[in-house]
Amino acid sequence: MTEAMQAAMTATTAATTAAPAQAATDEPLLDVVRLNAGYAGMPVLRDVSLSIRAAEIVALVGANGAGKTTLLRALSRLIDAQGELRFGGRSLAGASADAVFSLGLVQVPEGRQLFDRMSVEDNLMMGAYRRRDGAAIGADLERVYAIFPRLGERRRQWAGSMSGGEQQMCAMGRALMARPRLVMIDEMSLGLAPVIVDLLCDTLLDIRRQGVTVLLVEQDVHAALAVADRGYVMETGRIVREGSARELADDPQVQRAYLGM
Numbered sequence: 187m188t189e190a191m192q193a194a195m196t197a198t199t200a201a202t203t204a205a206p207a208q209a210a211t212d213e214p215l216l217d218v219v220r221l222n223a224g225y226a227g228m229p230v231l232r233d234v235s236l237s238i239r240a241a242e243i244v245a246l247v248g249a250n251g252a253g254k255t256t257l258l259r260a261l262s263r264l265i266d267a268q269g270e271l272r273f274g275g276r277s278l279a280g281a282s283a284d285a286v287f288s289l290g291l292v293q294v295p296e297g298r299q300l301f302d303r304m305s306v307e308d309n310l311m312m313g314a315y316r317r318r319d320g321a322a323i324g325a326d327l328e329r330v331y332a333i334f335p336r337l338g339e340r341r342r343q344w345a346g347s348m349s350g351g352e353q354q355m356c357a358m359g360r361a362l363m364a365r366p367r368l369v370m371i372d373e374m375s376l377g378l379a380p381v382i383v384d385l386l387c388d389t390l391l392d393i394r395r396q397g398v399t400v401l402l403v404e405q406d407v408h409a410a411l412a413v414a415d416r417g418y419v420m421e422t423g424r425i426v427r428e429g430s431a432r433e434l435a436d437d438p439q440v441q442r443a444y445l446g447m
């Protein structure tokens with residue numbers, strides 16, 4: 187099982203504890219202070235600090251290799267990291283990946299990581315396989331189909347035979363079946379046509395309306411800043427800019443480096 191698959195699967199443990207709805211508040215849901223992480227002694231993340239409030243949509247953008255996926259792995263506790271990490275008011279120091287997911291910090295991995303030869307619905311149900319609240323699972327499945335009607339239409343189709351956009355919807359729907367408090371979506375737009383990216387961005391607003399906070403890791407900076415409330419720019423393992431999505435979109439350096447202007 188790949189690390190990303192582990193992330194997707196362990197996410198399901200969120201079901202038993204995570205609350206489906208949360209109100210906007212100034213108290214950060216996720217608070218990261220001076221996080222450092224890397225691979226085999228090679229540093230990648232350098233003093234990364236960020237915070238996300240409940241019900242925000244926050245974009246994390248940056249070039250290839252900037253360290254975005256590494257940050258998500260560190261937040262999910264799939265790799266070791268030094269620094270302060272708090273989620274829902276609790277320190278995650280020493281917490282296992284499983285424990286982090288149990289608290290409702292759920293990742294949609296890059297590349298989607300679906301079970302190709304399973305139906306859409308069975309893939310979605312994998313997101314809830316540890317849940318014991320049967321009636322609520324059925325209701326959540328219908329909620330996912332309401333957000334992504336195409337998944338409902340194709341619920342019996344093999345996931346591997348779906349289009350890239352539909353597969354991304356399925357991966358996002360699977361994460362929602364775990365009842366996350368914060369969903370971290372890695373490269374949502376990868377390989378997708380702009381019209382599909384717009385559609386997926388619209389669904390992020392629906393997901394937020396359901397009370398789920400969103401951290402969107404994107405190389406499509408234009409799309410990410412169009413939907414996000416706030417954003418962070420990462421370069422070579424450091425946060426080099428942060429601000430409202432509007433401020434970042436209007437920043438000449440961001441425009442030159444990431445928006446082709």
Ligand code: ATP
Pocket residue numbers: 225230248249250251252253254255256257405
């Ligand atoms: P992309 O948008 O291309 O996915 P990214 O911003 O997500 O890039 P990361 O995947 O976090 O960047 O990679 C950051 C750095 O860490 C890169 O230099 C990469 O080569 C390195 N890296 C990533 N994964 C590993 C790994 N498993 N072992 C060693 N180095 C790694």
